[in-house]
Amino acid sequence: MKNQFKIMSTGAIVIAMLLNGCGGSSEQKQASEEIKTEASSTVNSNDPMNNKGIGPVKSITLGTLDQAMADEGQKIFQEKCSACHKPEEKFIGPAPKGIMDRRSPEWIINMILSPDKMVKEDPIAKQLLMDYNLAPMANQNLTEEQARKILEYFRTLK
Amino acid sequence: MKNSTLTGWGIFILFIITSCAPKGSDDKASPFSDDVASKVYVAPGQFDEFYAFLSGGFSGQMSVYGLPSGRLLKVIPVFSLDAEKGYGFNEETKPLLQTSYGFIPWDDAHHPELSQTDGVPDGRWIFINGNNTPRVARIDLSTFETVEIIELPNSGGNHSSPFTTENTEYVVAGTRFSVPVPQKDVAVETYKENFKGALSFISCDPVTGHMNVAFQVLLPAFNYDLAHSGKGASHGWTFFTCYNTEEGHTLLEANASQYDKDFIAAINWKKAEEYVKQGKTHDFPTSYYHNVYDDNSHMATSEQIKSVKVLIPDECPGLVYFLPTPKSPHGVDVDPTGEYIVGAGKLSADMSVHSFSKMLKAIEDKAFEKEIAGIPVLNYDAILAGVVKSGGLGPLHTEFDATGNAFTTFFISSEIVKWKVGTWEVLDRAPCYYSVGHLMIPGGDSKKPFGKYMLALNKITKDRYLPTGPELSQSAQLYDISGDKIQLLLDFPTVGEPHYGQGIPASLVKPKSKQFFNLADNAHPHVTKSEDQAKVVRDGNVVRVYMTTIRSHFAPDNIEGIQVGDKVYFHITNLEQDWDVPHGFGVMGATNAELLIMPGQTETLLWEPLFEGVFPFYCTDFCSALHQEMQGYVRVSKKGSTVPLKWWTGSSK
Numbered sequence: 001m002k003n004q005f006k007i008m009s010t011g012a013i014v015i016a017m018l019l020n021g022c023g024g025s026s027e028q029k030q031a032s033e034e035i036k037t038e039a040s041s042t043v044n045s046n047d048p049m050n051n052k053g054i055g056p057v058k059s060i061t062l063g064t065l066d067q068a069m070a071d072e073g074q075k076i077f078q079e080k081c082s083a084c085h086k087p088e089e090k091f092i093g094p095a096p097k098g099i100m101d102r103r104s105p106e107w108i109i110n111m112i113l114s115p116d117k118m119v120k121e122d123p124i125a126k127q128l129l130m131d132y133n134l135a136p137m138a139n140q141n142l143t144e145e146q147a148r149k150i151l152e153y154f155r156t157l158k
Numbered sequence: 159m160k161n162s163t164l165t166g167w168g169i170f171i172l173f174i175i176t177s178c179a180p181k182g183s184d185d186k187a188s189p190f191s192d193d194v195a196s197k198v199y200v201a202p203g204q205f206d207e208f209y210a211f212l213s214g215g216f217s218g219q220m221s222v223y224g225l226p227s228g229r230l231l232k233v234i235p236v237f238s239l240d241a242e243k244g245y246g247f248n249e250e251t252k253p254l255l256q257t258s259y260g261f262i263p264w265d266d267a268h269h270p271e272l273s274q275t276d277g278v279p280d281g282r283w284i285f286i287n288g289n290n291t292p293r294v295a296r297i298d299l300s301t302f303e304t305v306e307i308i309e310l311p312n313s314g315g316n317h318s319s320p321f322t323t324e325n326t327e328y329v330v331a332g333t334r335f336s337v338p339v340p341q342k343d344v345a346v347e348t349y350k351e352n353f354k355g356a357l358s359f360i361s362c363d364p365v366t367g368h369m370n371v372a373f374q375v376l377l378p379a380f381n382y383d384l385a386h387s388g389k390g391a392s393h394g395w396t397f398f399t400c401y402n403t404e405e406g407h408t409l410l411e412a413n414a415s416q417y418d419k420d421f422i423a424a425i426n427w428k429k430a431e432e433y434v435k436q437g438k439t440h441d442f443p444t445s446y447y448h449n450v451y452d453d454n455s456h457m458a459t460s461e462q463i464k465s466v467k468v469l470i471p472d473e474c475p476g477l478v479y480f481l482p483t484p485k486s487p488h489g490v491d492v493d494p495t496g497e498y499i500v501g502a503g504k505l506s507a508d509m510s511v512h513s514f515s516k517m518l519k520a521i522e523d524k525a526f527e528k529e530i531a532g533i534p535v536l537n538y539d540a541i542l543a544g545v546v547k548s549g550g551l552g553p554l555h556t557e558f559d560a561t562g563n564a565f566t567t568f569f570i571s572s573e574i575v576k577w578k579v580g581t582w583e584v585l586d587r588a589p590c591y592y593s594v595g596h597l598m599i600p601g602g603d604s605k606k607p608f609g610k611y612m613l614a615l616n617k618i619t620k621d622r623y624l625p626t627g628p629e630l631s632q633s634a635q636l637y638d639i640s641g642d643k644i645q646l647l648l649d650f651p652t653v654g655e656p657h658y659g660q661g662i663p664a665s666l667v668k669p670k671s672k673q674f675f676n677l678a679d680n681a682h683p684h685v686t687k688s689e690d691q692a693k694v695v696r697d698g699n700v701v702r703v704y705m706t707t708i709r710s711h712f713a714p715d716n717i718e719g720i721q722v723g724d725k726v727y728f729h730i731t732n733l734e735q736d737w738d739v740p741h742g743f744g745v746m747g748a749t750n751a752e753l754l755i756m757p758g759q760t761e762t763l764l765w766e767p768l769f770e771g772v773f774p775f776y777c778t779d780f781c782s783a784l785h786q787e788m789q790g791y792v793r794v795s796k797k798g799s800t801v802p803l804k805w806w807t808g809s810s811k
Contacts, residue, residue, distance in 0.1 A: 079677070083689040083708040083733050091808070092711065134783040138709055139736040141674070 048103060054121050055110025056144065062105060065155055073153030080140040081150070087157055092135050094128065097157040105151055112147040115139050197638060198648045200227040205668070208600050208661050210613060211270045211284055212634065215655025218265045220286055222302065225600075225611055225661060226636060228650040236295045236304050237265030237288045239751075245304075247751035249727070249762035250682075251451070253458040257291050257309050258445040266290045268657040269319065273326040273367070277389045277605030281666035283367050285320040285329050292316035294331055294360060296367055298453075300672045305451040308369045311444035311466045312339045312356040312376075318385040320360070324393045324605070328372065328427065331358040332382035332398045339376060340442055349407040353379035356468070357398060359427060368450065373434050373467045374442075375425060375478065378531050379405050381414070382423070384489050384555075389605045390496030392514040394428040397499055401486040414486065415505055419538065421480040422490050422501050424517065433474045439467035454681045456759050472532030479521060480530065482538040483510050489555035489596075493564065493579050494605050498543055502553035502566065509553050509566065511582065513543035544582040548575045554595060555658075557602030559609040559639055565602075567594045567614065574614055574637070576644060588644040590635060593617040599639065600661030608663055612637045612644070615656040623651055632656055673737035675758030682760035684729035689713040694805045701726045703805075707741040707755065708733045709782040711807060712775070715790030719803030722767055722796055728753070728775075731760040742778030745792070752778050767794040 052058065077085075077096075084092035099108060103124075111118050111125060115137035118125035129136065142150075200206055206224025209231075213220055218238030222231045235245035237255070245251050246263060255261055265288030272279035284297045292313035296306040310316055310331050318332030336353040338344055344352045354376050361372040380400040388395040403420045406413030433439070444466050451458040471478045483501035487510075491500045499512040517536065519525075525540040552570030559565070563585065566575050572593055576586040596615045600608040614635040622633060631651035638645040677687060686692050686704040692713040695702045701724050706713045712730075720726060732741050734757040743753040745765050753761045767773065777788035795801040 078690065079688045080733075080735065083706060083711075083713065136709060136782050138734055138739070141735045 048107075048124055050104065051107050051122070051124060052104050053107035053110035053125070054117055055114040057106050057109045057113070057147075060105045060109065060148075060151075062155070066152055067156075069149050070152040070156050073149035073151065074156075076142070076146050077150050077153055080142060080146075084135070084138070093132055093137060096154045099154050099157070108151055108154065109144070109147045111137065112140075112142060112150060113144065194638075194645065194647045198226040198228065198636065200224065200229070205664060207664060208608075208611065209664055209667055210598065210600075210634075210659055210661045211272070212598075212613075212615065212652055212656035212659040213267045213270050213286060214653055215268065215632070215657045216266045217654030218267050218288070219654060220267065220270055220284070220297065221653045221656075223634075223650075224664075225613070226647065228634070228636060228648050230653065232302055233653055234297055234302055234304065236286055236297065237262075237267050237293065237307075239263045241751035242754070244751050244753045244761060244763070247763075248753055249764060250457045250760075251304075253460040254304060254307050254449045254451060256447050256449055256460040257293070258447055258462070259291060262291050264290075265293065267295075268317065269321070270658060270660045271320050271322050271329065272660045272662055273362070274322050274604060275325055277324040277393075279601055279604055279660070279662045279666070280326075281662055281670065283326075284660060285322070287316050287319035287331065289315055289317055289334070292331065292333065294320045294329060294369065296362075296369060298367075299667050300670045301453065302671075303451070305453070306367070306369055307447075307449045308360060308371065309446035309448070310356075310358050310360075310371065311446040311463075312337070312341075312354070312374060312442065312468075313358065318357075318382045318398050321385045321387060321396070321603075323387040323396065323427070324389050326362045326364070326367075328359045328361055328387075328396075329369070330385050330387070330396055330398075331360060332385055333357070334381055334383065336379035336381065340444060346407055349379055350405050353405075353407075355380055355382050355400075357382060357423075357425065359396075359430065369448070371446070371463075371466055373430060373439055373469055375430065375469050375471065377423060377471065377478065377533070378403075380421070381410075383487070386490050386492045386603060388492055388496050388514065389494070392492060392496040392499075394426065395514075396425045396427055397481075397490045397492065398423045398425065399483070399487040399490045399501065400480075401488075417485075419482040419484045420486055421535070422483050422487060422499065422512070423533075424479045424481055426477055429474070429477050430469055433469055433477065434467060438474055439469055441465045442468045452681075453675065454679050456675070456680065456682045456761065476521075478533045479517070480533055480535040481512050481517065481541055482527065482535060483512070484508070489553075491556040491558075491564075491603065494558050494560075494607060496605075498579060500546075500556045500564065500566075502555060504552055504554060504569070506553070507548065507551055509546040509548065509556075510538075511543045511546065512541045516541045516543065544580075546575075546577050546582045546584070548577070548584055550575050550587070555597055557597055557599040557612070558607050559599060559602070560607045561609070563639075565597060565599065565612060565639070565644075567597045569593055569595060569617075574612070574644065576639075586642065586644050588637060588646060590614040590616055591622055591633070591649065592620055594635075596658040598659035598661055600663065602661075608661070610638070610640050611647075611661070612639045613656075613659055613661070615652075615659060616649075617655065619651065622649065634659070674735055674739075675756060677731075677733065677735055677758045680731065680758060680760060682729075682731070684727070684762065685760045686729070686731045687733075689733070689807070692805070692807070694719075694803055696803055699724050701803075703728045703730075705730045706733050707731070707743075707777065707788075709739065710777070710784035710788040712743075712777075712788065712790045713807040714805035715807045717791070717805045718793040718795075719799075719801050720767060720792055720794045721799055722770060722794060724767060726765045726767065726792075728763045728765060729760060730755055730762070732757050734758070739781060740779050741781055741788070743775060744778045745775035746773040754779060767792070770794050770796050 239246035292310040313333040314337035315334035317334035320329035402414035488504040550568030
C-alpha cells in the first residue's frame with residue numbers, strides 16, 4: 001500500500017513526453033486490436049492510468065479478451081519474464097496481478113519493450129527501480145506482438 | 159612591468175585558444191597542423207575506421223585493434239587456453255583443442271588471413287595458423303569467436319599458412335619442416351631419402367566456411383616458408399617460398415645457405431583439381447582432427463579423420479614448377495594485378511620480381527634449367543620481371559597500396575622501403591623500432607588494397623617503452639601512407655608477438671556483429687530455457703545442475719545433496735536477451751576456470767568437490783547494481799550421505 005501511494009504522488013510530475021525518435025524499435029505487427037503509433041497529446045495528471053510511458057507504443061484500444069492470445073502471452077511470460085516476476089506475488093520485480101487497474105496498457109507495453117529508457121525517464125518506472133532496490137528490469141528484446149500478447153495475459157490476472 | 163607581462167600572457171593564451179579552435183576552416187594556419195596526434199585521435203564514443211587483426215605469435219591468440227587509434231578491442235582465444243573466457247576450460251570449447259596428440263592447450267599462431275570474395279576481404283571469417291601442432295583455425299567475424307580448428311596430416315610446423323585463394327576456395331598450409339610421410343622411425347641422416355614436404359589445400363564451404371583437407375601435394379624435403387595465391391590473371395595458382403633446398407637436417411644456419419638461389423614453388427591448383435577428379439590421388443593413411451563449434455548448440459564436436467588424398471608431382475605433369483629465387487626467399491607476395499610475384503630473398507639485399515606472364519611463356523617454351531623429382535625448374539632470366547635494388551638488408555615481406563606502390567620490410571636494416579611496381583624504383587624509406595617482420599596495409603595483400611595506413615609489426619622494442627623487467631613487449635607502428643612520404647603516426651605495444659596482421663574497413667564487419675544469441679534457437683543438450691525448468695539431476699556420481707542466470711540471481715542458488723567424489727556439471731544458461739549482459743560463474747575450489755556466458759548461451763563447468771562443507775559460487779562479470787548479491791551455496795556431504803538432493807531459489811522447496 002505504501003508503495004502505491006509513493007508511486008501516485010510521484011506520478012504527479014509526469015514529464016512532457018518526447019515522442020520523436022522513440023518509435024520503430026521493433027517490427028510493428030498488428031494484434032487483434034489496433035496499436036496506434038501517432039503522437040498522443042501530453043498528459044499531465046495525478047492518475048497513473050493516464051501515463052502512457054515512454055517507448056514505441058502511443059495508443060492501444062483494448063477489445064474483448066482474446067483467450068487464445070492470452071494463453072500465448074502466458075507462455076512468453078513464462079519463458080522471458082518469470083525469472084523475475086511471479087504472477088501473483090512480489091518477487092525480484094512486482095507481481096503483474098491487477099496491473100490493468102494500476103497502469104495504462106501503453107505504459108505496460110513500453111515498460112516491457114524499453115525498460116532501459118523507462119527507468120531513466122518515466123517517473124513511475126524510476127520510483128519502481130528505487131522501490132525494488134535498484135534491480136533493473138532486463139530488456140528481453142521482445143517484439144511488440146509478443147508484448148501485446150503478454151498484456152492480454154495480464155488482463156486475465158485479476 | 160607586471161601589467162605588460164600579464165597582457166603578453168593574455169595574448170598568448172588568446173592565441174592558443176584561437177589555434178585550438180575546431181578544425182576545418184583554416185587548417186593550415188594552425189601551428190598544430192603537423193601534429194600527428196590529431197591523425198590518430200579518435201574521440202571518446204567515436205569509432206575507428208578500420209579493424210586490425212594481429213596474431214599473438216607464441217601467445218597462440220589473435221587480438222583485435224581499432225585503427226588509427228591503436229585501441230585494443232578484444233583478444234580472441236584460438237589455440238591457447240583463456241581462463242578469462244573459460245575457453246578450453248568449459249566443456250563446450252574443449253573439443254576445439256583436440257588433436258591426434260590429445261588435448262593441446264597452446265600453439266604458436268602466426269598469420270591471420272581474412273576470407274575473400276573476388277580477391278577482396280569480405281569480412282566473413284578470419285583464419286589463422288597454428289605452427290607447432292599443425293592446425294588452421296577459423297574465426298567467425300559475427301561473433302569474433304573461434305568456430306573451427308582443423309589439424310594437418312603429414313605436416314611439421316605449419317608456417318606457410320593459411321593464405322587464401324581469390325574466393326576462399328582454399329586456404330593453404332605448407333609445412334615448414336619436412337618430415338617422414340607417413341611418419342615412421344628412421345635415422346635423421348636418411349633425410350633426403352625419407353623426408354617430404356606436404357603442401358595442403360584446405361577447401362572452405364562457401365556458405366558455412368567449414369574446412370576440409372581437399373588434397374596435399376608431396377614435394378621434396380625443403381622448408382616451405384610462406385605462400386600467397388595468385389589473383390586476377392594468376393588466379394588458380396598458389397606460390398610457396400622454399401629454403402633449405404640443400405636439404406640439410408643439422409646446423410641449418412650454415413647448411414641451408416649454401417646455394418645462390420632457392421625456389422618459389424608455383425602450384426597450379428586448378429590443374430590439381432583435375433587430377434583429383436581423375437583419381438590421380440593416393441589415399442595415405444593418417445590421423446588428424448577436425449573440430450567444429452556450432453552457434454546454436456553452443457558446443458564444439460570433434461571428428462577424427464584417418465586418410466588424406468595426396469598428389470605426387472612426378473605423376474602429375476604441369477602441377478608444380480620451381481621459380482629460382484635468390485637467396486633463401488622468405489615472403490612471396492603477389493601484386494594487386496596478379497602479374498608480379500615478389501620473392502624476398504632474406505639473405506640478400508635485392509628482391510627478385512617474377513612475371514606471371516613470363517612464367518607461363520617459359521612453361522610453354524619449356525625454358526627449364528633442370529628437373530627435381532619430376533618438377534621442372536624454370537630458367538631464372540626467362541621469368542624475371544625486374545630487381546628492386548633497395549639498399550636495405552634482409553627483405554622479408556611486401557604489401558601494396560591502391561596506387562601501384564609496394565612496401566617491403568627489411569629485418570636487418572629495420573626499415574620499410576616504398577617502391578614502384580613496374581619500374582622497381584625506390585621512392586621512400588622509413589625506419590622501424592625495431593626489427594620489423596611483417597607489415598600490414600588494410601587489404602594490402604588483396605586485389606583492391608584499401609590503403610591509407612600501414613602497420614609495421616616489430617619483434618623488438620628495447621628502449622621504446624617504460625621497462626617491465628627482462629621481458630619486453632613487441633609492438634606495432636602505424637604509418638600514414640596516403641602521401642608521397644611515409645609518415646610515422648603512432649606506436650603501441652601488443653598482446654603477444656604481432657607476427658602478421660590483416661586490416662579491413664569497419665563498415666565491412668561492424669553491421670554483422672552479433673549482439674546476443676536467441677534463446678529460442680538454443681539447441682544445447684543441457685539448456686534450461688526458463689527458471690521453472692531449473693533442476694539438479696543425479697545419475698550415479700554424475701550430478702547435472704541445470705542453472706539459469708538473469709540480473710541478478712542464479713536459479714537454483716541453493717543446492718544440497720552433493721557428495722565428495724561427485725562430478726558436478728554446472729550447465730548454465732544465461733536467460734538475458736540483451737546486448738552486453740554476460741554473466742560469469744565462479745565456484746570455490748574449481749580446478750579449471752570461470753564461465754563467461756553470453757546472453758542466450760549455455761556453458762558448462764565441471765566441478766569435483768574434494769571436501770565436505772558449504773561452498774559459495776558467484777557471478778564474476780559485473781552485471782548490475784545487485785551484482786554483488788548474485789551468489790549462491792552448494793552443500794557438499796560425505797560420500798554415501800543421506801542428505802537428500804534439493805535445490806531452490808528464494809524459498810526452500
